[in-house]
Amino acid sequence: MVKTINKTIFKLxxxxxxxxxxxxxxxxxxxxxxxxxxxxxxxxxLKNFEQRWEDIPDERKHRLxxxxxxxxxxxxxxxxxxxxxxxxxxxxxxxxxxxxxxxxKEFRELxxxxxxxxxxxxxxxxxLPAEEQEQLRSRWQNVSPEKKQQxxxxxxxxxxxxxxxxxxxxxxxxxxxx
Numbered sequence: 341m342v343k344t345i346n347k348t349i350f351k352l353x354x355x356x357x358x359x360x361x362x363x364x365x366x367x368x369x370x371x372x373x374x375x376x377x378x379x380x381x382x383x384x385x386l387k388n389f390e391q392r393w394e395d396i397p398d399e400r401k402h403r404l405x406x407x408x409x410x411x412x413x414x415x416x417x418x419x420x421x422x423x424x425x426x427x428x429x430x431x432x433x434x435x436x437x438x439x440x441x442x443x444x445k446e447f448r449e450l451x452x453x454x455x456x457x458x459x460x461x462x463x464x465x466x467x468l469p470a471e472e473q474e475q476l477r478s479r480w481q482n483v484s485p486e487k488k489q490q491x492x493x494x495x496x497x498x499x500x501x502x503x504x505x506x507x508x509x510x511x512x513x514x515x516x517x518x
Contacts, residue, residue, distance in 0.1 A: 373401045382408045 375393045385408035389396065465473060
């Protein structure tokens, strides 16, 4: 009986200590979200949020702080691309925004290897000369909607999509493709 009581006391003590650690961590995490706790660089990036900082939910504060940190680590070219993407987002219709959200959701759910392969393909495309990019875009625009849908379905359902290859969405080899 004494062993049972000791085990119970030990388990309760351990649970209490874990709870204490969790509460301490959570409160330290929230304290870091106070405006005054942000670095000067983070405050400079987030200056438009200063007046309403206390009203912003913690989850969004975390995302904003993470974004501010990423922003400061970007090169000027990366910042310019990010500004352009933000402007495109602001100018997009509600339908386009919903489509973009859906694509991002699908992308987040992909396996890591496939995400890396897609990023590599995206980088490869961006590194092409502008005229080659335009040729590829033009080829895609000339594909019928039915064929585009078939290609998309095949890409979504194909296990080969897990591995980066030398094929583009039109199933034709591309010069210099990763």
